[in-house]
Amino acid sequence: MDIIYVKNINSEDIVLCGAMDKSIIIPIASQDYHFGIRFKPSILSFLLNQSCDKFTNKIISIREVSGSIFKQLNFEETHEKLKIKKLNFIFEKLFIDIQINQSISSCINKITASKGTILIRELVNESSLNHKQIERTFLWYVGFSPKKFARIIRFFNAHKSLIQNGIGNLTNTAYELGYTDQPHFNKDYKTFTQMSPTDKKMSIFYNTNK
Template structure:
């Protein structure tokens, strides 16, 4: 298995956290299962080789898209594939959705629209270019050109929205919502309405998801106990940490940090 990330060029860095690539040769006898967890960041995903089935809670399988947007999500999902695969992704900041596609981020929450449904003919053209590209450097160049065109055409989100969401991300979800509203000269209700339009979630739920990721990113540090991971991520007690982890990942943190989770295999490469 091969997984790696690439930083965006400076002009796109306010909107794109990173590009990423995941490739794997799958054994014919053993399908590969992958779990995605709750995430405050949307991403564009292109399956340029192979195609996954999404497995619902009842165990039923349905073909996932070839190319599309995974919106910010409070859900976890399971996927399965029985053939070699290659995936190219663009990990976006939440406010990139209105900037690139001219739609409120909240419309994409917990949704996975394919590119054609979302962008029409332009989506199909982008999908075809990405699929036919000879390598991932070319895919990055294609995506950069596409996003620059989108940013030129669409009105830019308010700078204050960037700042409010970025402050919660940078503080790992530990910024006081009341203080943030006051800092931006907004009532709590105004702040929550504006924040939700550009992030997709209420400030409280978004902060919980960002804090969950701060804890999750301690994966691989064998020196830390679960208690240490919880407190460093800002959880005030172990039960609160376990509750959020189960809500956003579907499993106990013991399993996740043991390395036996379907959500961690790609991180072990």
């Protein structure tokens, strides 16, 4: 989840961008100003004290979510380094008394460390939570089920691998990350990016269209 400062000719706002399981295109004109803050999974739910699945695949003004947080974040500062310094100070104060749910943090870390390949039953076996509790906890703190979150993490690592290594060996990349075959990988890739990994538009990442 992200908090984004948006400023253009017609309007100015601070928006909350919920967890996304699909890509979206947001037009940005040359004179527009965007400044974003990305939070690790589950962190904003502790601050907002609201279920993250309410915001999944949504972009909403932060003032509609929490007027008090909007007031603290709504300050004028054009110098980016000073803005970052002030935001760090604000969030350090906001998070100082928040208790992190260690069970969900542990599950998130295990999914991330496995690059999304860990099975949900393994999480249950290694956690103090049962299957239904993990499902409910993930929806509240992350905005997705653990299965979908793992799927997104796996896709992210596949995408990262293609950026680093190119598309020369898609099949190996697919197998290394637990996909049953390349078509399975291609289907996931298209779901999240609306493009296939061999699409010409992706050549800007993979240098395949020189």
